Amino acid sequence: MSTLNLLVAVCITYVLFLFFVAFAADRLALQGKKAWLRSPLIYTLSLSIYCTAWTFYGAVGSAARNGFEYLTIYLGPTLVMISWWWLLRKLIRIGRTQKITSIADLISSRYGKSSLLAAGVTILAVIGTTPYIALQLQSVTLSFSVFAAQSDGLAAQDQAQLAFWLSMGLALFTVLFGTRNLDAKERHDGVVMAIAVEAVVKLIALLSVGIFVVWGVSGGLSEALNRIDASEFGEWHTDRSRWAGLIFLSAAAFLCLPRTFQVLVVENDDESHLRTASWAFPLYLCLISLFVVPIAVVGLDIMPDGSNPDLFVLTVPLALGENGLAMLSFLGGFSSATSMVIVAAIALSTMVSNHIVMPIWLQLRPRGASVSGDVRAAVLLARRLSIVGVVMLGYLYFRLSSGGEALASIGLVAFCGLAQVLPAMLGGMFWRGATRMGAFAGLTAGFAIWLYTLYLPSFGVGTILPMAIIDNGLFGLEWLKPNALFGIAGLDQLMHALLWSMLFNVVAFAGVSLITFPSPLERLQAAQFVNIFERSANARSWSGGTAQAEELMVMAQRILGAGEAQALFQRHARRQGTRGDLPAPTPDFLEALERELGSSVGAATAHAMVGQITGGMAISVEDLMAVADETAQMLEYSARLKEQSEELSRTALELRNANQKLTRLSIQKDAFLSQISHELRTPMTSIRAFSEILRDTDQMNPEDQSRYASIIHDEAQRLTRLLDDLLDLSVVENGQVNLNLREGTLRDALDRAVSSAAIGEDGVQLKIERDAAKEEILLHTDLDRLSQVFINLIANARKYCDAKAPKLVIRVMQDADRVVIDFQDNGSGIAPDAVDMIFEKFARVSDQKAGGAGLGLAICRQVMTRLGGSVDYVPASRGANFRVVLPYRTALAAQ
Amino acid sequence: MTRATDRPGSPTVFHERRTYRKRRVMDAARVTPVLALILWIIPMIWPQEGDGSVSSATALIYIFFVWAGIILLTWGLSRLLADVPDESSDSET
Numbered sequence: 001m002s003t004l005n006l007l008v009a010v011c012i013t014y015v016l017f018l019f020f021v022a023f024a025a026d027r028l029a030l031q032g033k034k035a036w037l038r039s040p041l042i043y044t045l046s047l048s049i050y051c052t053a054w055t056f057y058g059a060v061g062s063a064a065r066n067g068f069e070y071l072t073i074y075l076g077p078t079l080v081m082i083s084w085w086w087l088l089r090k091l092i093r094i095g096r097t098q099k100i101t102s103i104a105d106l107i108s109s110r111y112g113k114s115s116l117l118a119a120g121v122t123i124l125a126v127i128g129t130t131p132y133i134a135l136q137l138q139s140v141t142l143s144f145s146v147f148a149a150q151s152d153g154l155a156a157q158d159q160a161q162l163a164f165w166l167s168m169g170l171a172l173f174t175v176l177f178g179t180r181n182l183d184a185k186e187r188h189d190g191v192v193m194a195i196a197v198e199a200v201v202k203l204i205a206l207l208s209v210g211i212f213v214v215w216g217v218s219g220g221l222s223e224a225l226n227r228i229d230a231s232e233f234g235e236w237h238t239d240r241s242r243w244a245g246l247i248f249l250s251a252a253a254f255l256c257l258p259r260t261f262q263v264l265v266v267e268n269d270d271e272s273h274l275r276t277a278s279w280a281f282p283l284y285l286c287l288i289s290l291f292v293v294p295i296a297v298v299g300l301d302i303m304p305d306g307s308n309p310d311l312f313v314l315t316v317p318l319a320l321g322e323n324g325l326a327m328l329s330f331l332g333g334f335s336s337a338t339s340m341v342i343v344a345a346i347a348l349s350t351m352v353s354n355h356i357v358m359p360i361w362l363q364l365r366p367r368g369a370s371v372s373g374d375v376r377a378a379v380l381l382a383r384r385l386s387i388v389g390v391v392m393l394g395y396l397y398f399r400l401s402s403g404g405e406a407l408a409s410i411g412l413v414a415f416c417g418l419a420q421v422l423p424a425m426l427g428g429m430f431w432r433g434a435t436r437m438g439a440f441a442g443l444t445a446g447f448a449i450w451l452y453t454l455y456l457p458s459f460g461v462g463t464i465l466p467m468a469i470i471d472n473g474l475f476g477l478e479w480l481k482p483n484a485l486f487g488i489a490g491l492d493q494l495m496h497a498l499l500w501s502m503l504f505n506v507v508a509f510a511g512v513s514l515i516t517f518p519s520p521l522e523r524l525q526a527a528q529f530v531n532i533f534e535r536s537a538n539a540r541s542w543s544g545g546t547a548q549a550e551e552l553m554v555m556a557q558r559i560l561g562a563g564e565a566q567a568l569f570q571r572h573a574r575r576q577g578t579r580g581d582l583p584a585p586t587p588d589f590l591e592a593l594e595r596e597l598g599s600s601v602g603a604a605t606a607h608a609m610v611g612q613i614t615g616g617m618a619i620s621v622e623d624l625m626a627v628a629d630e631t632a633q634m635l636e637y638s639a640r641l642k643e644q645s646e647e648l649s650r651t652a653l654e655l656r657n658a659n660q661k662l663t664r665l666s667i668q669k670d671a672f673l674s675q676i677s678h679e680l681r682t683p684m685t686s687i688r689a690f691s692e693i694l695r696d697t698d699q700m701n702p703e704d705q706s707r708y709a710s711i712i713h714d715e716a717q718r719l720t721r722l723l724d725d726l727l728d729l730s731v732v733e734n735g736q737v738n739l740n741l742r743e744g745t746l747r748d749a750l751d752r753a754v755s756s757a758a759i760g761e762d763g764v765q766l767k768i769e770r771d772a773a774k775e776e777i778l779l780h781t782d783l784d785r786l787s788q789v790f791i792n793l794i795a796n797a798r799k800y801c802d803a804k805a806p807k808l809v810i811r812v813m814q815d816a817d818r819v820v821i822d823f824q825d826n827g828s829g830i831a832p833d834a835v836d837m838i839f840e841k842f843a844r845v846s847d848q849k850a851g852g853a854g855l856g857l858a859i860c861r862q863v864m865t866r867l868g869g870s871v872d873y874v875p876a877s878r879g880a881n882f883r884v885v886l887p888y889r890t891a892l893a894a895q
Numbered sequence: 896m897t898r899a900t901d902r903p904g905s906p907t908v909f910h911e912r913r914t915y916r917k918r919r920v921m922d923a924a925r926v927t928p929v930l931a932l933i934l935w936i937i938p939m940i941w942p943q944e945g946d947g948s949v950s951s952a953t954a955l956i957y958i959f960f961v962w963a964g965i966i967l968l969t970w971g972l973s974r975l976l977a978d979v980p981d982e983s984s985d986s987e988t
Contacts (some may be wrong), residue, residue, distance in 0.1 A: 085924035
């Protein structure tokens, strides 16, 4: 069995082992045994995703070429890790609170959930990561060819095929374990576990080779150090600008690389893990880089000139006949490459699907998120396709650029590109004034300069950028030369690009941020991000005015899956205390829902989806509304109280008036009773007296007899009249009267009344003025009763008018729907306080002329009510004025 | 939640001794990266040629000793910061 076949067998076994580890970890996680799956140790080891094949092979190569410069790549992340207290803690808290799914999501979320920024960062990440994936494929094929060289060599065709199958395998692994659950916030337990195992493998492999080199080859620590001093390394000399620049660059990259961000922030399960990682990961980095120089020195020593220093880790043990060690070393490199590709693919696919594919997909759909179709399936599909796409992109890059550059330089180019995100990221975390426009300007400027000065030239002179531009500058302008912007030549190309891109990036970011004004959402998010430790976690409020819980439920089911969505809704319904499974779409619930959705499809997409259903109101008015509601309720209540109290006082007034009236009536009644008893008693007395005289006197002359008899008769008549009146009133009042309706003119009725009432028993003549022409109105009514009313009024005028020459004016007026007859005398009228009494029974205005029983007007009013009209006392300028109103239909009906 | 006494700018001027210590530990944790950066920037000012130039072995030992020291320091500080009352871990669920 050839070495190559053995190698393939080992590779396949190792990959199967990784599958098993990931599968077992996922199973354990499903069973809830997460305690040790999520330990600080696993978290720390998973951070080693930073150390790729580039680190594993390239560091030695870099050391062999550039001396100690390789150390900067580890010093930067170490500095970041020991800044955990003020930097990473905040970053992770933000990530957890806002449910950040990727670095693009972080930037987008901070700057008002801008889809544009998210897409921009995603594109940047894809461009920056693709060469990196190619790098991993290249390192694996290179290491294969090292073993192959021992037997029969590896053809270029085989290399390509190897790279292809490797990338397919990695894509499969990533799809299998990276997209098991849609919720990107949920840890990929299997993947993380596999990475942790790989971290151990690569550390052990490198340490083994290092120990072998130091103690096995060099013969001890001090000898190894002597050997270093004796070698080409000799004295300390590094490019100073590169030393500082690369420390900065690697620190920036550690924060901004999609894969490190994924494990550092997204996969973080417990903030306290950071405390361990803060020292444990620097320790890991320290150990990884510890033996790099000794290996490089020994490699330079024993390997023939012209051999690739990037492969010393592999070739040195092989050259010394340590095949087992070489195999271990190969596995270390293989682990580094695979874990990088897997995590990078997960991170990038999340970004691509959330920020590019899903927004476009949602845009293309006519009615947005709540039409039929399974968004969940679409998201999963998008993510899986993205994974395959990203890995294939790396493969294509590998094929196109096959084997040209030294490994390390591609890595640094990618670092520099992704570092462009740093100003927007740190600015967003620590500066509330950073705006979306600023971030956009900074990213664009930095990205453009990086592209022009570093990325495009990295394909090789004359490949993409024509020679003319590199020699003479863009448009022939000297100061636009890609390697000497503004005429400053002589800088190292990487440092040149880093300097200018970061400078323009920061200046544009800060400058534009200073002059632009952020949207309310941005300002809210800025406050949330910058003051993350002072605020409770609340992204941004929704007003749920028009949101329909059912629609939200439908949408959430499509994205989260039915079970999870129902559980979420039930939980919130319980918390809200609502019956049933649907919670009210309060701002709190909408926020929580959006966060949940956000971890599946990204903040901007989730925002858009909830926005589509809720009607897109981004300002929280709910609380204000509640306050306003309460205020309005209180106002309404007090208004009602006021109304009630007014009504009460009105009622009280009415009652008081009624009481006064009753009291007056009572007094009147008492007076009347005494009066009527007097009235009844007087005629009775005279009737009794005269009848006794008639009975007891024997010889009475006929004259006296006749006189006494007529007195008795008169008195009896008076009594009868009184009793008639009383009877009449009671009959009319009880409605027992039968109206004798017939036709006649008003004039006839008045004539009758005047002739019977104008001249009293005492012979006083009342002068009456009438207008006969106006009285010619045909009536259809009970004329006798009407005449009775008129008689009463005329008789009253005759009796009570206190003028020297009493006069009564009878005026008849006609308007649209009634006939009005006024009876106005020229006396002194009725005293105002007596006005409301005169129509009452037994009411008499004065005792001066005790003519009647005080029933006349009461009868009149009752009669007129029966006839459908009315009789009232109308205050007039002088004298008493009674007004009789007849409804016109009575009149019309007769015409 | 941050305790009132832990928050800068809170009305309390003097803290009890424990709180005071804790705050200084936090300061130390913030300053550590600066210290590390300075120590690692020092190689930039080493003479690179001629007399007094630093041998590679010495440089290597220096850098790794600084590294080890920083790791120890961070470890110690992280131990001390372990029982700092942490702000509400997850108010969402």
